[in-house]
Amino acid sequence: MKINIIHSSTDIAGSNIRAAMDELIRNPPDGGWPLLAKHAVSFHEWNDRIIHADDNIVDPDADLAIFLARHASVNPIPVLTVHPAGNFTTADLGGNPRELGPAAPAWMRAVLRNHQLYAPEGFRVSYEITHHGPTNIHVPYFFVEVGSTESEWRNTSAVRAAAMSVLTADPSSETVIPLIGFGGTHYAVRQTAIALETRGAFGHMMHTRDVGTIGAEMILQMIQKSGAIAAHIDKKAMSKPEADHLEKILAGLGFPEITEGDMHKLGSLSWEMWSAFVAFAKEIDPSAKLFPHGDIPSGTPAVVTFPEDFFSEAFGGCEEELFVELDRIGGMFHATGKSGKVLPLVLTTSERRRVIAGELIALSIQQITRRQGTTVEGDLITITRRQFDAQLARMQGVPSGPLFGKLVAGESVTLPDGRTITPEMVTNTVRSTIHIPGLENYS
Numbered sequence: 001m002k003i004n005i006i007h008s009s010t011d012i013a014g015s016n017i018r019a020a021m022d023e024l025i026r027n028p029p030d031g032g033w034p035l036l037a038k039h040a041v042s043f044h045e046w047n048d049r050i051i052h053a054d055d056n057i058v059d060p061d062a063d064l065a066i067f068l069a070r071h072a073s074v075n076p077i078p079v080l081t082v083h084p085a086g087n088f089t090t091a092d093l094g095g096n097p098r099e100l101g102p103a104a105p106a107w108m109r110a111v112l113r114n115h116q117l118y119a120p121e122g123f124r125v126s127y128e129i130t131h132h133g134p135t136n137i138h139v140p141y142f143f144v145e146v147g148s149t150e151s152e153w154r155n156t157s158a159v160r161a162a163a164m165s166v167l168t169a170d171p172s173s174e175t176v177i178p179l180i181g182f183g184g185t186h187y188a189v190r191q192t193a194i195a196l197e198t199r200g201a202f203g204h205m206m207h208t209r210d211v212g213t214i215g216a217e218m219i220l221q222m223i224q225k226s227g228a229i230a231a232h233i234d235k236k237a238m239s240k241p242e243a244d245h246l247e248k249i250l251a252g253l254g255f256p257e258i259t260e261g262d263m264h265k266l267g268s269l270s271w272e273m274w275s276a277f278v279a280f281a282k283e284i285d286p287s288a289k290l291f292p293h294g295d296i297p298s299g300t301p302a303v304v305t306f307p308e309d310f311f312s313e314a315f316g317g318c319e320e321e322l323f324v325e326l327d328r329i330g331g332m333f334h335a336t337g338k339s340g341k342v343l344p345l346v347l348t349t350s351e352r353r354r355v356i357a358g359e360l361i362a363l364s365i366q367q368i369t370r371r372q373g374t375t376v377e378g379d380l381i382t383i384t385r386r387q388f389d390a391q392l393a394r395m396q397g398v399p400s401g402p403l404f405g406k407l408v409a410g411e412s413v414t415l416p417d418g419r420t421i422t423p424e425m426v427t428n429t430v431r432s433t434i435h436i437p438g439l440e441n442y443s
Contacts, residue, residue: 013070051094071147083128095133103203114165183234294330299349311344
């Protein structure tokens with residue numbers, strides 16, 4: 001890639017970041033700086049405020065522009081930031097009204113994560129929402145800033161950290177999920193957390209104050225100029241009508257939404273495979289939510305379904321034990337329904353379905369056998385269990401209350417008339433037979 005790194009001579013922070021970068025380049029680490037080793041980088045100085053720049057600020061054949069600048073705030077805090085450029089409404093700080101510039105989600109995330117590594121003590125690390133110009137640059141671009149007062153702009157450690165964040169940026173080291181974001185304040189708290197903790201990489205991000213008046217045309221511009229494949233809505237940062245407004249527009253555009261929780265679930269799974277599994281699960285249960293166990297291989301989604309009574313016998317009330325075993329086996333999702341109840345199925349790939357089915361049937365039988373007797377014949381499993389029978393206890397003259405509890409716990413009790421009642425005297429044997437197609441192939 002051909003990358004332009006640009007600062008303004010009128011910007012204290014931008015000039016100091018550039019000076020720190022020059023010093024670091026003169027004293028490279030072993031192996032050099034990743035940015036310079038992998039790309040053709042040129043440096044440019046602009047003699048006016050960058051927010052008022054035009055397309056001449058970058059080379060005609062550039063692939064990316066990185067602007068080094070200061071961040072100022074009415075509520076000043078020490079901070080290292082990255083953000084895209086554009087205006088959702090008026091152009092109060094450069095650029096054109098209702099115009100967004102091409103964003104660079106993977107590069108912004110790479111620099112943001114480096115900020116987390118290099119930020120001096122006491123400095124916050126954050127995205128900023130899209131909020132100023134310029135807007136008419138022809139290549140993807142973004143701002144790297146130090147804030148929020150002259151004290152931070154001249155802070156040697158802070159500007160050096162920003163310089164190192166750029167020089168060590170290497171977005172090619174991980175496949176990201178490019179997103180657009182809605183909701184929150186200027187510092188985009190949830191979007192920052194997602195980028196630092198998952199493969200989510202945000203392009204354009206919108207403050208809550210703009211959500212209620214935005215239309216499909218602007219959201220489409222956010223998508224196109226971010227190269228995004230999904231949207232994240234910070235619903236806790238907005239009213240329900242505002243969230244509903246966004247979801248209606250996204251649905252009309254046929255553009256998917258993803259939650260912060262689902263971003264964490266993705267792991268190394270490709271977006272295409274995640275989307276395929278989600279769509280497959282929705283066909284089974286429209287309210288299904290997926291939870292991965294281990295690395296999910298690529299392949300055609302498939303389901304392993306268990307008779308509900310068999311599943312309940314094996315894992316009813318023991319879901320945590322189930323999840324531990326699913327983690328051990330790996331390569332599958334469990335799912336919950338509308339009420340949050342674990343569904344009697346797992347999702348895996350068609351290539352692994354038979355293996356997964358065999359392991360889970362064997363596991364279920366082991367789980368049942370630990371608590372009660374079981375016999376397997378062909379594709380039938382017969383479960384034999386002994387359980388306390390309250391009616392039998394009353395027929396023996398045992399009053400309801402604490403004595404029932406002792407009998408359930410396996411203790412004998414003595415009645416007022418001197419008779420001893422043992423647990424066996426008030427226990428019934430119950431047998432149930434469950435048909436599991438194909439069981440004979442796994443037992």
